[in-house]
Amino acid sequence: MATVSIPACTTAVLLDIEGTTTPITFVKDVLFPYIKEHLEDHLSTHWEEDECKQDVHLLKKQIEEDLKQNRACPVHTVDQTVHTDEEKAIREVMENVLWQMAADRKSTALKQLQGHMWRSAYASGRIKGEIYPDVVPSIKTWREYGLKVYIYSSGSVEAQKLLFGYSVEGDLLDLFDGHFDTTIGAKVDAKSYERIAERTGCQPEEITFLTDVTREAKAAEDAGMNVLLVVRPGNMELTDEERAHYNLITSFSHLQLTGHT
Ligand SMILES: CSCCC(=O)C(=O)COP(=O)(O)O
Numbered sequence: 001m002a003t004v005s006i007p008a009c010t011t012a013v014l015l016d017i018e019g020t021t022t023p024i025t026f027v028k029d030v031l032f033p034y035i036k037e038h039l040e041d042h043l044s045t046h047w048e049e050d051e052c053k054q055d056v057h058l059l060k061k062q063i064e065e066d067l068k069q070n071r072a073c074p075v076h077t078v079d080q081t082v083h084t085d086e087e088k089a090i091r092e093v094m095e096n097v098l099w100q101m102a103a104d105r106k107s108t109a110l111k112q113l114q115g116h117m118w119r120s121a122y123a124s125g126r127i128k129g130e131i132y133p134d135v136v137p138s139i140k141t142w143r144e145y146g147l148k149v150y151i152y153s154s155g156s157v158e159a160q161k162l163l164f165g166y167s168v169e170g171d172l173l174d175l176f177d178g179h180f181d182t183t184i185g186a187k188v189d190a191k192s193y194e195r196i197a198e199r200t201g202c203q204p205e206e207i208t209f210l211t212d213v214t215r216e217a218k219a220a221e222d223a224g225m226n227v228l229l230v231v232r233p234g235n236m237e238l239t240d241e242e243r244a245h246y247n248l249i250t251s252f253s254h255l256q257l258t259g260h261t
């Protein structure tokens with residue numbers, strides 16, 4: 001695949017994680033199975049703790065929102081305050097979480113809980129964040145040229161920091177100038193990218209966004225960002241139209257800085 005130039009006006013690069021810096025298989029075959037395997041134990045162990053109560057409260061809010069929007073979802077109260085039967089309440093939370101995961105929902109509620117659950121897996125060394133080999137050298141080069149580098153993922157900021165902080169290449173958190181998650185808005189909503197531009201002090205045109213998902217690419221493009229689609233093994237197939245419309249790269253090393261000194 002040919003090289004693609006980052007426009008000279010780019011001052012910041014915004015990176016997606018799953019399918020962009022990190023193989024989809026790491027998320028689907030390592031991170032998500034960990035949640036399924038440890039969900040019951042996590043909820044039972046931490047049920048009375050404030051963090052877990054907040055996680056369950058957020059899930060409840062999400063269910064209320066889903067019902068308002070007439071989205072199908074398992075309807076349970078999911079509220080510790082009204083259940084006397086803790087086991088039943090935990091089962092109901094589990095049912096909702098597993099249902100959201102089966103649908104690959106990107107709700108903030110689900111992602112916050114997942115981030116909290118992965119903490120001990122990373123800290124104990126059981127899980128290490130996978131990163132494509134071209135990612136770190138490329139980011140280092142961009143930074144040498146004065147570009148800022150940010151992450152925007154549906155995974156919570158805490159989950160992002162765990163993945164890069166406990167990565168196969170060590171602690172990489174110094175490579176990033178900031179992290180964004182769905183608390184700033186959904187990745188398929190152009191407004192989220194406008195807010196990110198505002199937060200970083202950049203004009204949208206000064207930001208180049210790299211993602212594997214065309215709906216995210218379109219939203220960023222609608223906000224005025226420069227967009228590149230990242231094609232990695234196992235990523236979703238692109239249509240001919242998408243291939244024709246977007247600049248594609250299969251490795252970060254295919255990005256060329258032009259006019260940056
Ligand atoms: C960084 S946490 C693990 C990934 C995850 O849960 C997720 O939803 C990834 O979404 P992305 O926006 O990075 O494609």
Ligand SMILES: [Mg+2]
Nearest residue numbers: 016018019212
């Ligand atoms: Mg992605």
